[in-house]
Amino acid sequence: MKQKRTYSLTAKERKAKRMAEQNKRNSKVNAVENSETVTRESAERAMISSQKRSRRSAIVIGAVCLVAIILILVALIAPVILYIINPYRGYKSVIARFNLSNDMVLEFVIEEDKYDTAATNFIFLAKNGFFDNTVFYDAQNGWLRFGGYEAQPSTTLASSNSYDRTHHHKDNVKFCERFAALPNKSFTMATRKFGYRLTPDKGGTESRLLEQEGILAYLYSDTATEFQFTYQEQATNQIVSLEANGTQKTYELNPTMVGHALNSKTIKNIKAIASANPQRNPSITTGYLWTPPTPDIKITSVKVYNLNSSKWRDFDFLKYMKGNNSEGIRRVSQWIDVV
Numbered sequence: 001m002k003q004k005r006t007y008s009l010t011a012k013e014r015k016a017k018r019m020a021e022q023n024k025r026n027s028k029v030n031a032v033e034n035s036e037t038v039t040r041e042s043a044e045r046a047m048i049s050s051q052k053r054s055r056r057s058a059i060v061i062g063a064v065c066l067v068a069i070i071l072i073l074v075a076l077i078a079p080v081i082l083y084i085i086n087p088y089r090g091y092k093s094v095i096a097r098f099n100l101s102n103d104m105v106l107e108f109v110i111e112e113d114k115y116d117t118a119a120t121n122f123i124f125l126a127k128n129g130f131f132d133n134t135v136f137y138d139a140q141n142g143w144l145r146f147g148g149y150e151a152q153p154s155t156t157l158a159s160s161n162s163y164d165r166t167h168h169h170k171d172n173v174k175f176c177e178r179f180a181a182l183p184n185k186s187f188t189m190a191t192r193k194f195g196y197r198l199t200p201d202k203g204g205t206e207s208r209l210l211e212q213e214g215i216l217a218y219l220y221s222d223t224a225t226e227f228q229f230t231y232q233e234q235a236t237n238q239i240v241s242l243e244a245n246g247t248q249k250t251y252e253l254n255p256t257m258v259g260h261a262l263n264s265k266t267i268k269n270i271k272a273i274a275s276a277n278p279q280r281n282p283s284i285t286t287g288y289l290w291t292p293p294t295p296d297i298k299i300t301s302v303k304v305y306n307l308n309s310s311k312w313r314d315f316d317f318l319k320y321m322k323g324n325n326s327e328g329i330r331r332v333s334q335w336i337d338v339v
């Protein structure tokens with residue numbers, strides 16, 4: 001016979017005790033789980049914080065590297081860009097660079113400080129594209145001449161139109177009208193823009209200077225726009241002219257200094273151009289008997305560098321040339337409509 005068990009606690013008390021024990025066990029499990037959760041969340045926060053720090057560090061390092069690369073590239077590229085903009089930054093003088101159709105380059109120092117009137121005239125014309133796409137029209141007696149001829153001149157009397165005879169910018173109505181550096185309103189006719197004559201600078205006509213190789217000079221007595229290079233020493237300025245009556249007469253052209261060749265390569269190139277099969281222009285039936293290089297060699301462009309910005313920023317050629325030179329002599333000696 002099964003013996004009846006006796007309990008010191010009532011059923012209700014025993015149930016309460018079991019629930020307390022269960023709650024205690026649950027509390028321990030929850031504590032462990034909470035501890036694990038806290039640990040896991042802390043680890044996650046730590047990992048996220050570490051990732052943020054790593055990301056910030058990567059961004060900073062990347063930015064520093066990018067800036068360094070940019071600075072290196074600028075250091076490498078800047079000189080190239082500056083050279084393209086101005087290949088003569090190291091020179092104090094104005095430099096003129098002639099780019100020719102035969103791929104030659106002529107480089108000249110323009111002595112603006114010594115020969116102000118002639119040099120200013122040259123710079124003004126060059127800056128405004130007057131020499132661009134013009135030909136060398138004469139090579140003789142040690143001089144190579146240029147200055148506004150779009151094609152070889154033909155001074156025949158067969159045509160009454162000056163431009164048809166000369167093919168020169170100064171007689172080209174459309175060119176003169178477009179030449180905005182000399183305002184149209186200042187002239188009764190556009191073709192009077194280049195009819196001026198200028199006085200020579202002090203010392204600019206000295207033969208000892210003009211008889212050297214590699215000189216750039218301005219033909220001040222005959223023209224406003226024509227210049228010449230020397231390609232040999234002791235060049236002579238005599239030129240033969242065919243008169244209207246069929247006789248020949250010798251005239252003396254009058255140059256004044258503008259500048260000199262920058263290097264021996266320029267002089268070598270001038271000599272090569274001057275010796276390029278020069279032939280007397282057969283179409284000239286009256287006037288100077290030019291002997292141009294054959295075939296034509298064109299000046300594609302003339303660029304000037306190292307200009308004095310205070311002088312050239314808002315330069316007024318009319319006003320400047322009506323002023324006086326260092327000797328107190330007016331720079332322009334003749335100019336219809338202007339003086």
